[in-house]
Amino acid sequence: MDKSSSQNRAYQHLYPLIDPFDQKMLNVGDGHRIYVEQCGNPQGVPVVVLHGGPGGGCSPTMRRYFDPAVYRIILFDQRGCGRSRPHASVTANTTWHLVRDIETIRERLDIDRWIVFGGSWGATLALAYAETHPDRAAFLALRGVFLMTRSELDWFYGGGAGHFWPDLWADFLSLLPEAERGDPIAGYNRRLFSGDLTTEIRFGRAWAAWENALASINSDGRGGESPPEYARAFSRLENHYFINGGFFEADGQLLDNIGLLRNTPAAVVQGRYDMICPPRAAYDLASAMPMARLHMVTRAGHALSEPGISAELVRVMDGLRDDLGALGLATHA
Template identity: 65%
Template structure:
């Protein structure tokens, strides 16, 4: 099965494509404008979608995981990426700025509570937002759990995943001199923020390509991203990972889990996720009475994996039926 076939199989589980009924640029302060859109039912149950990366941006496909007759779906591009401006900027761009932006959007739309739906870095941000504002979250839907721990970063950027994909790791690592390879995040940071646009794009494409090629269970092709996308994605990810998400402690999400244990959580995890291995999802769910972990046996990391797509749509339909 090639990647296109897999995406087609995944699309079969989705609701038909829809256009937004509202699009706006929101001034969030600090010189940033954030793109926000709404689609589905203007009077429906609100759900906010938190995209991955950091720096991934939202896409039209993300609108399709929700019954448009029931849900009011809110998507936005986080600071520095997608249609938000300034593009690829890391100034005034931290986890806590994003948490504040989410609250600004919620309050601006006049919503008391919403379902929070996020995958990968979006799951990280969803958890941090929920732990900061637990009264604003009615349900968490999380996919490909990442908790911004050193162990997770070491796995992906320290050679752990590279043991399964040595040829791809070699392509990623070979751009860095051997005496710098003990800190790949730091080595790439120096090049992604060099001020030389040509160099930044070259290393951004390598950074994004390493992740893209490991995202799905079967990926064919180079996984090379357009220059503008790759540069924003790589710079923002690297910026956040260099600063460990500005979290107070290596395992702070787990330390604060008690703050959100009253919130229902549906967790979807690919068994063969090479970017965010299942250990984190298992740890997060274990002992959380209102959390349900759905391990997809034949899936990797990507939102577009057919098994992951089918399970996420099943979960949002279940939330719809519970609240109809």
């Protein structure tokens, strides 16, 4: 199946594309301004969407997972990526800066509690936010769970996934001198932050291509060539977070602190054949949360655009419409 056919199947499950009713650049301090938009029902149930990466940015398609008559849909580009400025900057850019930004958005929009929706790195950030502000997260909708543990990074950047894709893994390593191939995160870090724009773009595209090629279960092994500025920002931000262990104090911190979310309902949507974020993390997370339900999608990989993933996420959000009262949330037409 080609990529366009797979995407068309994914999009048939989604709501029609809508335009924002509100867009702004929000000054969050530290020299950063972030792009924020609102779509759907201005009086609806608020849901904040956390994009992946780090550094992926939000897209118009992300608005389409929610009934626009029911939900007030809030999307934003995290520091350093998308339409946020300064572009590709890692200064004052950590998990905890982003958690603070989410709270700033909530306060500026005068929202008491909201649904937090995130996939991949967005799931990591959703958990970090909810554990910091458990009284503000009414429900977690998580996809392609990534807990930012050493074992997960070793899987994807230490050769684990490379056992399934040895040709692409060899290509990814080939840009580095042999002496640096044992730690590609560090090797790429030196080039992504070299100060030479041509080098940063070259290595940024290679970093992004390795991840993109493994995102879909229907991958033909070609990750595509990302636009240069996108690839540079995405790869610099992702590498910055990974080389710093997500800025967590301890490996496995999110699971260690999961008791803070014992009363938080959640849906965990996971592709059975996710090559980027293997299902073990989703299983461990759902097992540790008394009010979580694991939705294992049988024939799906990692990407948000996977047809089975998209359909299940829409089902989760549509299913919440009958439980909004129990969550302490309400909507107004």
